[in-house]
Each structure stands twice: as structure tokens, then as C-alpha cells.
Amino acid sequence: MSKNTQKGGLSIAAKAGVGLLMCFGFVAVFADFLAPYDSSEQSRHLPNAPISTFSFSNDEGSFSLLPRIFEAKMIDALKQAYEADLSRSASVTFFPKGYRYHLLGVVPLERHLFATNSDEIRIHLLGTDALGRDRFSRLLAAIRFSLIVCTIGAVLASLLGIAIGLIGGYSGKIVDTAIAGVADAVISLPAMIVILAARVAFPLELPPLTAAALLIGIFTLTGWAEMTRLTRGLVKRTRTLDYVTAARISGLSGGRILIRHILPNIARPLLTQATLILPAFLLAEATLSYLGVGLQEPEPSLGNMLAAANDLNQLREHAFVLLSPAIVIALFVLAVRLANKGIAKNEDRKTA
Amino acid sequence: MFEPSFLPVLHFFIRKAVQGVLLLLITSAAAFFLLSSAGSDAFTSLREDPQISPATIEKLRASYGLDRPVVERYGRWLASAVRADLGESFYYRVPVTELVLARFGSTALLAFAAIGIAALIAVGLAFVNVRSQSRTLSAITDAVILIFASTPRIVISLFALAILVYGAITSVFWLSAISLAVPLIAILLAQFNQSLHDAMSEDFIRTARAKGLSETTIILRHAFRAAINPALTLFGLSLGALLGGSVIVETVIGRPGIGSLTVSAVRNRDIPLLMGVMIVVSIAVWAGNTLAEVLQFVNDKRIRSAEAE
Numbered sequence: 001m002s003k004n005t006q007k008g009g010l011s012i013a014a015k016a017g018v019g020l021l022m023c024f025g026f027v028a029v030f031a032d033f034l035a036p037y038d039s040s041e042q043s044r045h046l047p048n049a050p051i052s053t054f055s056f057s058n059d060e061g062s063f064s065l066l067p068r069i070f071e072a073k074m075i076d077a078l079k080q081a082y083e084a085d086l087s088r089s090a091s092v093t094f095f096p097k098g099y100r101y102h103l104l105g106v107v108p109l110e111r112h113l114f115a116t117n118s119d120e121i122r123i124h125l126l127g128t129d130a131l132g133r134d135r136f137s138r139l140l141a142a143i144r145f146s147l148i149v150c151t152i153g154a155v156l157a158s159l160l161g162i163a164i165g166l167i168g169g170y171s172g173k174i175v176d177t178a179i180a181g182v183a184d185a186v187i188s189l190p191a192m193i194v195i196l197a198a199r200v201a202f203p204l205e206l207p208p209l210t211a212a213a214l215l216i217g218i219f220t221l222t223g224w225a226e227m228t229r230l231t232r233g234l235v236k237r238t239r240t241l242d243y244v245t246a247a248r249i250s251g252l253s254g255g256r257i258l259i260r261h262i263l264p265n266i267a268r269p270l271l272t273q274a275t276l277i278l279p280a281f282l283l284a285e286a287t288l289s290y291l292g293v294g295l296q297e298p299e300p301s302l303g304n305m306l307a308a309a310n311d312l313n314q315l316r317e318h319a320f321v322l323l324s325p326a327i328v329i330a331l332f333v334l335a336v337r338l339a340n341k342g343i344a345k346n347e348d349r350k351t352a
Numbered sequence: 353m354f355e356p357s358f359l360p361v362l363h364f365f366i367r368k369a370v371q372g373v374l375l376l377l378i379t380s381a382a383a384f385f386l387l388s389s390a391g392s393d394a395f396t397s398l399r400e401d402p403q404i405s406p407a408t409i410e411k412l413r414a415s416y417g418l419d420r421p422v423v424e425r426y427g428r429w430l431a432s433a434v435r436a437d438l439g440e441s442f443y444y445r446v447p448v449t450e451l452v453l454a455r456f457g458s459t460a461l462l463a464f465a466a467i468g469i470a471a472l473i474a475v476g477l478a479f480v481n482v483r484s485q486s487r488t489l490s491a492i493t494d495a496v497i498l499i500f501a502s503t504p505r506i507v508i509s510l511f512a513l514a515i516l517v518y519g520a521i522t523s524v525f526w527l528s529a530i531s532l533a534v535p536l537i538a539i540l541l542a543q544f545n546q547s548l549h550d551a552m553s554e555d556f557i558r559t560a561r562a563k564g565l566s567e568t569t570i571i572l573r574h575a576f577r578a579a580i581n582p583a584l585t586l587f588g589l590s591l592g593a594l595l596g597g598s599v600i601v602e603t604v605i606g607r608p609g610i611g612s613l614t615v616s617a618v619r620n621r622d623i624p625l626l627m628g629v630m631i632v633v634s635i636a637v638w639a640g641n642t643l644a645e646v647l648q649f650v651n652d653k654r655i656r657s658a659e660a661e
Binding site: 181182185188189190191192193196197198199200201204279283286287290291292293306309312315316319323326327329330333334336337338341 | 374375378379383386387498499501502503504506507510511513514517518592593595596597599600603604614615617618619621623626629630633634637638641
């Protein structure tokens with residue numbers, strides 16, 4: 001065994017997962033800084049433009065480190081076909097001034113990581129969407145929006161699940177059986193169909209922030225059961241241990257024993273389970289938004305960006321660009337799984 | 353011989369029946385109250401139409417009995433539901449039972465194809481893995497499990513759609529089945545690979561080896577039988593997950609089935625239809641669970657009688 005594993009370090013795969021997750025966190029915090037353009041800024045001249053054409057040689061033909069971006073010119077308005085105009089170019093600049101935003105919602109800034117030195121010739125790393133909005137900027141904003149919604153949902157669902165599980169595991173047989181029965185019923189039903197059914201109870205068209213709040217509510221109400229089952233089992237196993245009996249004999253109340261003595265000792269497996277809720281919610285968000293009943297335009301989310309793939313002509317022309325949100329989703333799920341697996345293994349080794 | 357083996361079987365079926373009825377009651381009541389109490393139904397959107405007076409809407413709602421209290425409506429719904437009458441779909445104007453059963457059949461076919469694909473790949477790869485004892489192959493299997501488990505169905509079905517558009521594969525049915533199968537392959541492969549591996553270190557395998565049987569025979573005849581049990585349970589339990597997965601696969605690829613029907617019920621706020629979907633899905637989940645337990649029981653018995661020989 002290497003020194004690293006003996007110390008309880010993570011495997012390379014787990015490290016990659018954690019690293020990827022940190023990248024996602026970084027993107028979520030600095031989305032506005034990383035994005036060259038405002039995610040809601042439309043352009044009527046450039047609908048469904050392809051990825052910008054660029055070149056690493058300057059006007060004299062010699063190599064330059066900063067690439068030049070050529071103007072995309074529409075050659076067929078009906079087919080929305082473009083051609084690069086090689087006579088008109090702009091060069092990439094770093095830290096230019098762009099639209100104003102607030103970093104973390106407080107620090108006012110207008111510098112961005114990169115853009116071009118021209119307002120007319122723009123850099124579109126992933127092209128533009130049907131309304132001429134920069135898809136790369138939208139993707140960054142979408143990662144932030146989806147991650148915020150899903151993280152809040154996962155935290156609330158975990159807390160609700162743990163609370164119900166604690167009550168179930170520590171109370172009498174009737175309450176416990178009822179809780180276990182409902183939890184099992186919720187778990188056995190397909191989550192996606194339950195979430196859709198819950199969604200119908202509310203108006204289908206909602207402003208973005210209301211929709212986000214509603215989605216968080218639905219995720220909380222449908223996602224607690226798995227956590228409850230785990231918590232209940234752990235509490236039942238723990239409550240017969242000596243130190244709990246000692247606490248009970250010394251006259252502590254049931255609530256105090258649960259919160260102060262049992263919960264800290266079962267926190268780690270609960271945390272591992274909580275991280276698995278996150279990708280599940282991200283997928284639910286993506287699915288609902290893709291279907292048009294989740295997070296809605298103009299606010300970009302990973303799901304509603306995917307809806308553009310419904311245009312089969314566009315899908316044929318720009319499959320990679322249209323499916324880039326799907327690739328992001330897959331990467332996120334992979335990162336969580338890698339990190340989760342590594343951390344769980346690490347825990348096993350420590351306790352063994 | 354008849355008496356003692358018959359009683360536990362009867363007990364089992366009574367327990368399963370009670371569980372099924374409870375599940376149906378909980379699901380239908382929860383769905384009904386949630387969908388009715390939120391105060392919007394198929395006629396809500398009509399309120400925004402200036403050409404329709406509120407009185408007309410009220411008359412329409414009354415003609416469907418929507419002005420009655422929720423408890424009374426649930427009672428009525430339940431009374432007709434036990435006679436297999438789930439009402440009429442608001443949108444499609446046909447009996448819900450008929451519509452849901454027809455679409456369920458189409459999705460069930462897809463689900464069975466997906467299970468078949470998953471079983472074939474999982475069993476095949478696990479067998480090759482145990483037979484060859486190769487480290488490279490084992491690493492590949494682990495990678496397949498990880499990648500297949502973390503590629504969501506929405507991603508797979510969108511890529512499947514792209515494949516359809518490019519015309520590389522043109523069979524909508526098989527592309528849908530593969531999209532539906534991918535996460536299941538990961539789960540089954542992980543489970544079966546592990547239990548087959550565990551089974552190979554059991555005593556009866558050593559006995560079989562001592563008898564001079566070939567390694568392939570040992571794996572196929574003896575280890576498979578012991579390892580198949582957890583996999584059988586997974587098959588039964590996967591039915592619910594497959595129905596949930598069909599929502600996205602069928603909608604993206606555009607194939608009619610219970611999943612795309614659910615989405616259409618959501619988009620049209622077709623609450624009777626949605627209730628019908630919930631009921632059929634609950635029954636399917638319950639049946640899957642029961643089937644899993646029965647299969648497990650039968651297999652256990654076969655193992656026990658084989659050991660007694």
C-alpha cells in the first residue's frame with residue numbers, strides 16, 4: 001500500500017471528482033466574470049450562429065498568441081447559414097469592460113475574463129441560440145442557476161428526511177410503521193412521475209424565480225424518503241448502544257438525546273447520502289425544464305437550454321453545441337459519483 | 353407435504369395484497385388531494401380568455417362535478433375506480449382506462465426489451481470477467497459501471513435523437529430501448545459481477561472443482577444459480593425505475609407510451625388522465641416487487657432442493 005492510501009488519502013479518481021466539483025463551484029460563483037456577454041442580450045443579426053472562426057496568425061501572416069476572431073456573415077437567412085468574412089476581424093482581449101454585474105451579489109464589477117476588442121465582431125465559443133444570445137455565456141449562467149436551485153433543494157430535502165427519520169426511529173411502533181410505510185411507498189414509485197404529478201398542481205407558466213422556488217418545494221416534498229429510510233435504520237441501530245442508554249438513564253429528554261448524542265454519530269453516512277440527492281435533483285430540474293414546466297426563459301437553465309435540441313434541423317447542423325448542456329450534466333453527475341465513491345471508501349477504511 | 357408449504361404461500365399473497373391495496377390508497381389519495389386542492393384544473397387557462405364568461409366556466413366545471421367538495425369527489429372517483437372506470441380524459445375525450453392500458457402496453461414492451469439488453473450485457477460481461485480473471489477486463493468493467501451509471505437518460509436520449517437525425521440507426525424502438533437500458537446495465541452489472549465473484553469462493557464451488565468439472569460448467573451451472581438471486585430482485589424493482597425513465601426517453605425520441613402520455617397529461621393539465629397514470633404505475637411497481645419476491649422464493653427453493661440431493 002502506498003503512503004498516500006495509508007494516510008487515508010483519496011484515490012486519483014476521487015480526487016478528479018472533487019476537483020471537477022470545485023470547478024463547478026468556481027463557475028457558479030464567477031459565472032458573470034467568466035462570461036464575455038450578458039446571457040439575456042439578444043442579437044437579431046446573428047440567430048443560430050456557429051462557433052466563431054478564429055486564426056492564430058495576425059495580418060502580416062506571422063504567429064500571434066492572441067487569436068483573431070472573424071466576423072460571421074449570414075449568407076442564407078432562410079437556412080440561417082453563415083460564412084466567416086475573412087476581411088473583417090477583431091482580436092481577443094483579456095479583462096475588458098463589459099456589462100455590469102455583482103460578484104456574489106454584492107461586489108459591483110464590469111470586468112470580464114475575455115471578449116474581443118470590437119463591439120460588432122464578437123467571440124461565440126458555442127455559437128448563438130435562436131434569439132442570437134451567446135450560448136457560452138448562457139451555459140455559464142445556466143450552471144449557476146441550476147446548481148443553486150438543486151443545492152437548496154437537496155439541503156432542504158435532506159433536512160426534512162433526517163427530521164422525519166429521527167422521529168420515526170425514536171418513536172413508538174405505530175408512528176414508526178406509518179412513517180416507514182409512507183417512505184417506502186414514495187421510494188417505490190418512479191420519482192420522475194411523482195414530481196411531474198406534483199408539478200401539475202401549480203400553474204404551468206411561472207416567472208423564473210417563482211418557478212425556482214416551486215421546484216425547490218417539489219424536490220423537498222418528493223425527495224425526503226430515501227433519507228428518512230437511512231436515518232431511521234441508523235437511529236434504530238444506535239439507540240440500543242450503551243452510551244445512548246447511559247444518556248437516557250441520566251435523565252436526558254428524547255429530543256436532546258437525538259440531536260446531541262445520536263445525530264453526530266450518524267452524520268457521516270447521512271452526508272454521503274445527501275451528496276447523492278444533488279445529481280438526482282439536477283436531472284429532475286433538467287427534465288422538467290426541458291419539458292417546459294421547470295425553470296423558464298429568459299433565465300437560462302441546463303434543462304431549458306436543452307430544449308433547443310428539439311429543432312431537428314438545428315440538431316443536424318450543430319449537434320455538439322446544442323448538446324453541450326447535456327455534456328455538462330453528465331460531467332456533473334460523474335464528478336459527484338467519483339467524489340462520493342472515493343469518500344465513502346475512505347470512511348470504510350477509517351472505521352475498519 | 354402439502355399443508356406446511358401451502359400456508360406460508362397463502363400468508364405471502366395476503367401480505368402482498370394488503371401492501372398493494374395500501375400503496376394504491378396512499379398514492380391515489382395523495383395525488384387526488386394534491387391535484388384538486390391546488391385550485392387549478394383543465395379549465396383554469398380558460399379564465400384568461402376574455403370571450404368566455406366566468407359563469408360558463410362554472411357551468412363547465414359543474415358538469416364535470418368539479419364544484420363538489422374534494423372528499424366527495426375522491427369518494428366518487430374511488431367508487432368507480434374499483435370498477436376499473438377511471439373516468440374520461442379531459443384532453444383526449446376517451447376513457448382513461450383504455451388510453452392508459454394501451455400506452456402502458458407499448459412502454460412495457462420497451463421496458464422488457466431494455467431489461468433483455470441489460471441482462472444480456474450484464475450477465476455476459478460478468479461471466480467473461482469471472483472466467484478470464486483478467487485485471488484489465490475487471491478495470492474495464494468498473495469503468496463501464498461508472499460511466500453508464502452516471503450518464504443520465506436525458507443525455508443518452510438526446511444523443512440517441514442526434515443519431516436518429518443523422519440516420520446512423522433508424523430503429524426508433526431499439527434506440528429507445530437502449531437509452532432506457534443504459535443506467536440499468538450499470539446497476540445489474542455491478543450487482544451480478546459482485547455476487548458472481550462472491551459465489552466463486554463458496555464451498556460448493558470447491559466441491560465442484562474437486563469433481564473435475566470444467567470452469568465454464570462450474571460458473572454456468574453452479575455459481576450462476578447462487579448469484580442470480582439479488583439480480584432477480586433488481587429486475588422486479590427496476591420496473592418502476594424504467595417507467596420513470598420512459599418519461600424522458602419517450603418524450604425526447606417521440607415514441608408514444610406511458611411516459612410521453614404522462615408529459616402530455618401534465619402539459620394539458622389532464623388530471624383524470626394523470627390519476628390513471630399514477631394508478632397504473634403504482635400497480636406495475638407493486639407487481640414488479642411481488643414478482644421479484646416470488647422469483648426469489650422459487651429460486652431459493654430450487655437451491656435448497658438441489659443442496660438436499
